[in-house]
Amino acid sequence: MWPVVYGLCLSFTKYNLLRPPRFIGSANFFALLQDPIFKKSLKATVLFVCYAVPINIIITFLIALALNRIVKLRGIFRTIYFIPATMSLAIVSLLWVFIYACPKGIINQIFQLMGLSTQNWLTSPFLALPSLVIMILWVDIGYNVILFIAGLQGIPNHFYEAAQIDGANNWQLFWNVTMPLLRPTLLFVIVMTSIWYFQVFAPMQIMTGGGPNYSTNVLSLYVYNNAFAYLKMGYASALSIILFTFIIILTLVYFKVLQQKWEY
Amino acid sequence: MRKGNKKKLLFFLGVSICVSLGFLAESVFAQTKVTLWGHNNPAFMKATELVIARFEKQNPDIKVNYQVFPYDDFNQKMTVATATGTGPDMSQCWGEYIPRYIDARAVASTPSWVMTKAEFEKTIYDPSRGAITSEGKFYGMPLEFNVGDNGIVTNWDMFDEAGIPHRAPENWDELIKWAKKLTKYDSKGNVTRCGFAYTSTDVVTFIMTKTMRQLGRDLRAKDGLHFDVDNPIAYKAMGFLADFTRKHKVNSIDICYNGEGAGPHEVFAKGLAAMADNGPWVIGVLQEELPELDFGYVNDPHFGELPYFYAENGWTTIVLEGSPNKTESWKVIKSFAELENARDWNIITGTVPARKDITTDPVLLEKFPWMEPTLNILPYGKWIGLLGDRDRVFVDGFYMHIMQAIRGEKTVEEACKDLNSFLNGVIDEYR
Numbered sequence: 299m300w301p302v303v304y305g306l307c308l309s310f311t312k313y314n315l316l317r318p319p320r321f322i323g324s325a326n327f328f329a330l331l332q333d334p335i336f337k338k339s340l341k342a343t344v345l346f347v348c349y350a351v352p353i354n355i356i357i358t359f360l361i362a363l364a365l366n367r368i369v370k371l372r373g374i375f376r377t378i379y380f381i382p383a384t385m386s387l388a389i390v391s392l393l394w395v396f397i398y399a400c401p402k403g404i405i406n407q408i409f410q411l412m413g414l415s416t417q418n419w420l421t422s423p424f425l426a427l428p429s430l431v432i433m434i435l436w437v438d439i440g441y442n443v444i445l446f447i448a449g450l451q452g453i454p455n456h457f458y459e460a461a462q463i464d465g466a467n468n469w470q471l472f473w474n475v476t477m478p479l480l481r482p483t484l485l486f487v488i489v490m491t492s493i494w495y496f497q498v499f500a501p502m503q504i505m506t507g508g509g510p511n512y513s514t515n516v517l518s519l520y521v522y523n524n525a526f527a528y529l530k531m532g533y534a535s536a537l538s539i540i541l542f543t544f545i546i547i548l549t550l551v552y553f554k555v556l557q558q559k560w561e562y
Numbered sequence: 563m564r565k566g567n568k569k570k571l572l573f574f575l576g577v578s579i580c581v582s583l584g585f586l587a588e589s590v591f592a593q594t595k596v597t598l599w600g601h602n603n604p605a606f607m608k609a610t611e612l613v614i615a616r617f618e619k620q621n622p623d624i625k626v627n628y629q630v631f632p633y634d635d636f637n638q639k640m641t642v643a644t645a646t647g648t649g650p651d652m653s654q655c656w657g658e659y660i661p662r663y664i665d666a667r668a669v670a671s672t673p674s675w676v677m678t679k680a681e682f683e684k685t686i687y688d689p690s691r692g693a694i695t696s697e698g699k700f701y702g703m704p705l706e707f708n709v710g711d712n713g714i715v716t717n718w719d720m721f722d723e724a725g726i727p728h729r730a731p732e733n734w735d736e737l738i739k740w741a742k743k744l745t746k747y748d749s750k751g752n753v754t755r756c757g758f759a760y761t762s763t764d765v766v767t768f769i770m771t772k773t774m775r776q777l778g779r780d781l782r783a784k785d786g787l788h789f790d791v792d793n794p795i796a797y798k799a800m801g802f803l804a805d806f807t808r809k810h811k812v813n814s815i816d817i818c819y820n821g822e823g824a825g826p827h828e829v830f831a832k833g834l835a836a837m838a839d840n841g842p843w844v845i846g847v848l849q850e851e852l853p854e855l856d857f858g859y860v861n862d863p864h865f866g867e868l869p870y871f872y873a874e875n876g877w878t879t880i881v882l883e884g885s886p887n888k889t890e891s892w893k894v895i896k897s898f899a900e901l902e903n904a905r906d907w908n909i910i911t912g913t914v915p916a917r918k919d920i921t922t923d924p925v926l927l928e929k930f931p932w933m934e935p936t937l938n939i940l941p942y943g944k945w946i947g948l949l950g951d952r953d954r955v956f957v958d959g960f961y962m963h964i965m966q967a968i969r970g971e972k973t974v975e976e977a978c979k980d981l982n983s984f985l986n987g988v989i990d991e992y993r
Contacts, residue, residue, distance in 0.1 A: 315645040316666035335958060400816065401754070415750060421816040423969075510819055511965060526638045527953050529662070 302542075308535035315529055326536035336537070338512040339520040342427060343541075346516060347495045350431045354491055355484075358439050362446030376447070380440035387437065391504040394433045395420070398505075420506050423513040430501050430514055438494075442487050449483025450476070485556040489549055496545050517541045593625045594890045597650035598879075600628065601636040605846035606654070606877075609910035617897040624890050644668050644882060651885040652895060654705065657693045657875025658952040664696045670881040670888055671699040676896045690916035692945030693875035701880060703899045706913035707943070708876025709841045709936050710768040712869070714758075715827060715848065716858040720744055720836040730860035730935065734802075737837075737863055741812035744836035753814035758806060759826035759835035761818040761968065766803055767960035769839065769862075771946065772871035773799035776864050781872060782947055788989055792982035801974045804967045815968060831855075842936045846912025861935040869939045872946040876913070914940065950992030959985050 309326055311319035330336050365375055382390065397404050398419035406416040419429040457475050466474065477484075499518040502508055508515035508523070517537060525534035600610055607630055614626045629650070631639050637659060643649035644663065655663070663669040672682070682691065682700055690704035714737075718728055724743040731737035741757030748754050760766065771781050779795035782788065790796075807813045817834050818826060826838035831852055838844075845859055861869070879898055881891045897903055905923060908915045909930045914937070915921050921937050949955045963981035966972045972980070 314662065314666075315641055316662060316668055415748075418816040421819040510815075511962070511969065511971070526642075528951055529641060 305535045305538055308532055309539050311532040311535075313531040315531060319532065322532070326533045329533065330536060330540065335512060335515070335520065339515045339517050342512065342514055343496060343516045343518075345427060346431065346498070346514075347492060349428065350434055350495050351488065351492050353431070354435055354438060354442060355488060357435065358442035358487075359446055359484075361439065361443050362450060365443065366447055366450045376440075376444065379443050382437045383440040385437070387500045388504060390437055391433070391501045394436075394501075395505050398429055421510055423511045426506050426510060426514050430505065433501055433505070434495070434498065438491070442491065445483060445487050446480075449480050452483075453479045481556060485552060488556065489552050492548055492552070493545055496541065496548075593623055594887055595625045595627055596652065596885075596887045596890050596894060597627045597629060598894065599636075599640065599650045599653040600630050601633040601654070602630045603633060603847070603911075604850045605843075605911045608850075609907040610654070612910065613898055613903045613907055614894075616903060617894055620897075621893065624893065626894055644884075647884055649882050649884065651887050651891045652879055652881045654877055655702070655880050656952070657690070657704065657708070657878045658949055660694050660701060660875070660878060660880060661696070661948065663880070664694075664701055668883050669701045670883050670885070671701050672703060672895075673892060676703070676892050677899065685918060686916050687918060687940065687943065689873035689943050689945040690875060690878075692947070694878055694880075702878040703895045704876065704878045704916035705898065705904075706843075706876040706908060706911070707916050707940060708843075708874050709871075709914050709940075709943070710764045710873060711839050711841055712768070712772075712862050712871055712939055713842055713859050713935055714837050714839055714862060715830050715844060716860060717830065717833075717836050718856045718858055724836075728858060731863055734863045734865070738806075738810050738812065741806075741837060742810060745812045747811075751811075753811060753817065755833075756814055756817055756829065756835040757812035757837060759813055759818050759829045759838040760803075760806060761813060761815050761965070762825050763956050763961040764841075765826060765839045766964045767956050768872065770796075770799045770803055770960060770964060772869075773802055773865060775870040775872065775944070776866045776868075778866070787948065787993075789982060789985040791985065792979050796978045796982075797974050800964055800967055800978055803964055804974060807968050808970065815965065830857075842914060842933060843912050845932045846910065849912070859932045859935060861939065868942055870942045870944070871939065873943045874946055874952070876916070948989075948992075950988045954988050955985060959988065 308319060310321060310323060312322045312325075313319035361379065365372055365379075368375065398406075400406055400418045400421065401410075401416040403419070405419065409416055417425060419425050453476065457479065458471060461471055461475050497518050498516060499522065502514045502516050502519045503522070506514045508519050518541065521534050521537045521541065524530045524537060598610070598614070600606060610628060614628055618624065618626060637656065640649065640653055640655060641659075644666075660669065677685070679698070679700065686704055687707045690707050691700060694701045694704070714730075716728075721728060721740075721744070724740070726740050726743060731740060737758065743757070744755070745753055745757035746755035760769065774781060774791075774795050777795050777798065779790075779793060781790070783790040807815060818829050825840055825844065826835060827840045827844040827847065829835045830838035830840075830844075831848060839862065842859060848855060848857060864870075879895050881888055881895065885891055898907065899917075901917070901920065901923075904915060904917055905920045905926055907913075908920065909926065912930070912932070914933065915926070920926055921940060927934060927937070959981060963972075963977045963984070966980075967974050967977040
């Protein structure tokens with residue numbers, strides 16, 4: 299808890315590491331409200347989370363459902379999906395810089411073979427953020443697939459058997475048995491994925507540096523730059539408090555909406 | 563005394579004498595170890611190691627432990643280490659970062675036996691001493707006169723293909739004409755090879771500011787501290803920059819972009835630019851990394867009669883106030899400032915000398931003929947002034963706002979107004 303408390307205290311100071319912190323009240327928070335780069339960073343972060351979280355949940359859930367039905371080779375497929383999650387995010391980010399390179403990256407070469415024009419995946423203000431979303435999804439899918447598979451396998455079979463006896467079809471089984479009983483797992487996956495995506499940092503720093511034109515300058519990167527590039531520790535702490543507040547609010551909303559009020 | 567006891571006594575006496583002699587030898591030949599930090603630019607490392615080797619030969623009682631760090635992280639490493647008291651004895655430091663160390667009393671002022679103040683002002687160019695001078699004292703010893711642009715690297719093979727002579731363009735119109743011949747496009751009209759690459763943090767800042775100065779307008783307001791870039795001359799300067807990409811289509815911001823702030827020389831080195839605007843320090847980098855490339859380095863054109871320009875306070879070696887070996891550290895730094903060492907350091911790194919007497923040394927031009935275009939314009943350089951926060955001024959300030967004008971997201975006037983407001987906000991925060 300101490301680092302959190304210390305960060306909160308620092309957010310009320312002007313501090314550049316080289317001189318002792320100086321109390322300035324809530325000046326940092328007022329400055330945030332007028333800071334156009336903060337607004338762009340907030341927008342980039344919210345957009346990133348709004349794109350990445352739902353797509354991640356849907357894709358990983360569908361993959362988990364499919365893998366849950368496979369008996370043979372299930373272990374191999376699980377391993378294949380999980381391998382990217384075991385790789386260092388920094389190395390993966392560097393790898394994807396080459397994959398996205400224009401015009402000679404792999405994706406652009408495939409586009410050229412298909413007769414499509416090359417794209418500036420990381421240097422276009424419109425494409426940079428979606429490109430990072432795709433990269434993060436590639437890395438992260440395996441982890442949530444494993445969690446969903448564990449959740450699906452934790453649902454007792456007798457619920458399905460009872461429903462089938464009552465004449466339920468596949469869709470009814472899915473909607474009335476699987477989804478309600480998977481709710482705790484779903485809540486956990488959504489909360490943890492959202493928290494992580496709110497704090498994602500390495501791909502933005504390595505692949506785009508926050509650009510072009512702040513389109514990928516997510517809050518965690520802006521915190522880092524303010525703290526260690528601009529030596530505005532107090533301001534960076536204030537930004538961190540704002541980020542922390544967003545995450546807490548979002549987590550509480552998720553718990554309210556998705557929490558299961560019964561047990562089996 | 564028994565024979566056995568005698569033998570034991572002699573043995574212990576012998577051991578005691580040997581140990582004492584060992585301690586004596588260590589104290590006589592004791593070396594003071596001092597640590598110097600630097601970044602990992604290959605040419606900088608080579609030059610620094612050469613001077614250190616010469617120094618250690620002349621001063622066997624001082625051992626310099628030279629440690630290098632990745633360029634991109636160097637400033638942060640230095641700041642955190644200084645703040646936590648784990649820093650080195652001395653460090654190479656970007657001049658514009660030194661004011662914050664001076665404010666924090668974290669750097670030692672240069673003693674007069676290294677160089678007197680009068681000698682400093684007489685010997686060192688103005689831009690190389692601006693940021694390191696405070697309240698009548700100066701801090702550290704400059705290694706270079708940092709010329710941020712003012713020159714163009716040229717790919718002679720591409721020039722030959724396009725039938726362009728191997729010389730500097732006489733004016734901006736001629737440069738644009740050449741750039742159009744050198745630019746390559748794909749079937750959709752997108753630039754695939756820049757005729758003139760220039761969109762990096764430093765280069766756009768220096769081109770805009772020097773254009774203002776050449777057109778007769780100072781960068782600073784009347785108080786000498788705040789910026790004044792909300793005026794017709796500033797609009798003209800920014801518009802001029804934007805036109806290379808928007809109107810003349812000789813540059814691609816996508817090709818030049820590499821995480822906001824990469825140098826045009828990197829684009830040039832990849833063969834994606836025929837001309838790239840950069841300071842002369844890129845020559846050392848290109849020679850080191852691409853020795854087979856046939857390239858030239860020529861002057862930028864300029865507006866008006868004289869090639870006025872602004873320059874930052876470049877790389878400087880400082881001694882940290884917390885160093886327990888200040889005298890030895892200053893001896894090392896004094897060695898770097900000696901004529902022959904300073905000249906050779908500048909030749910190897912491709913940097914312009916901070917010392918005026920070196921720029922008139924014929925050996926410099928003989929060993930580094932590339933330097934000639936830059937030496938011609940040095941008298942017209944002026945220190946850019948206190949920046950408050952160099953990175954924010956250059957990156958979030960000039961670069962971002964100029965790019966907004968280039969992309970067409972704002973008009974030039976809007977971009978200049980916002981830039982003016984931003985820059986003065988940074989200055990006021992620092993004060």
